[in-house]
Structures are given as structure tokens and as C-alpha cells.
Amino acid sequence: MKAGNGLPMLLTKNLNKEFLKFVISGGINTLVTYLMYLLLLLFFNYSLSYSVSYAIGIFLSYYLNSVFVFKEKVSFIKFLKFPIVYLVQYLVNLLLLYILVEYLQLYVQIVPLVAMIITVxxxxxxxxxxxxxK
Incomplete structure (x- = not known):
């Protein structure tokens, strides 16, 4: 059997393809929600603008991940569960920020980037x- 053949290689190839699509959709989502935030700032204060753009980002993320990344049908039940991802991500990021700043004494300006690399x-x-x- 040649190197690179078989089930493990197929799984790795598909996982890498899905992960790349996930990163791309995340970039698109980030850009759209940031632009939406800037647009809303023309009409509303920053907290309302952020809240609305964040909510839109959850909808967009669910749609992009369902259709583009994982090629699954959109489901109302799955959509209701989807914000759990954002809650877990937030809590893990908060914990990482604390550890990286308080114990590893990294600069507060870079710790969100380090946390993002870990949480993606x-x-x-x-x-x-x-x-x-299912």
C-alpha cells in the first residue's frame, strides 16, 4: 500500500478541507459583522450596534457553516443549539485571557490573538x- 492511501488519509483530507472552509467562512462572517457594526454606528450607539451586528453574525455563521462548510440542511432545532458554540468560545477565551495575562504575563494586546489560535x-x-x- 502506498503512503497516503487509506481511510486515515481520506479523513485527514476531508477534515482539512472542512477546516479551511470553516476559517474562510469565519473570515467572511467577521468582515460582514464588522461592516454591519460600522454601518449601524451611523444610526445607533456602539452597544446597540455591536449587539445587533453580533446577533446577525450568529445567523450568518450558522448559515455559512451549515451550507458552505458542512453541506447540511439548515434546521431550526440546530439553529437554536448553535449559540452554545459562541458561549463556550467566549468562556474559553475569557479563561485563556486570564491565564495568559496573569500567569504567563503576556501583553494584553496580543493575548486575544493567542486565544483565538487555541479556540478556533x-x-x-x-x-x-x-x-x-441528527
Whole structure:
């Protein structure tokens, strides 16, 4: 059997493809929600603008991940479960920020980037679990 053949290689190839699509959809979602935030700032204060753009981001993220990343049908039940991903991501990020600043004494300006590198795979797995659930 040649190297690179078989089930493990197929799983890795599909996982990498899904993960790349996940990162792309996350970039699109971030751009759209940020632009929406800037647009809303023309009419509303920053907290309302952020809240509305964040909610729109949850809808957009669910749609992009369902249709583009995991090629699953959109489901109302799965959509209701989807905000759990954002809650877990927020809590893990908060914990990581605390550890990185207080114990590892990293600069507060860079810790969100470090936390994001750690939480993107976690977010990917949670999103995949919810969207691909039956």
C-alpha cells in the first residue's frame, strides 16, 4: 500500500478541507459583522450596534457553516443549539485571557490573538458537532 492511501488519509483530507472552509467562512462572517457594526454606528450607539451586528453574525455563521462548510440542511432545532458554540468560545477565551495575562504575563494586546489560535479548532469541533447532529 502506498503512503497516503487509506481511510486515515481520506479523513485527514476531508477534515482539512472542512477546516479551511470553516476559517474562510469565519473570515467572511467577521468582515460582514464588522461592516454591519460600522454601518449601524451611523444610526445607533456602539452597544446597540455591536449587539445587533453580533446577533446577525450568529445567523450568518450558522448559515455559512451549515451550507458552505458542512453541506447540511439548515434546521431550526440546530439553529437554536448553535449559540452554545459562541458561549463556550467566549468562556474559553475569557479563561485563556486570564491565564495568559496573569500567569504567563503576556501583553494584553496580543493575548486575544493567542486565544483565538487555541479556540478556533475547539469552535470548529463544536460547530461540526451541532450542525452534523441528527
Amino acid at each position: 479548532p475547539i469552535t470548529f469541533l463544536l460547530t461540526k458537532t451541532i450542525i452534523k447532529s
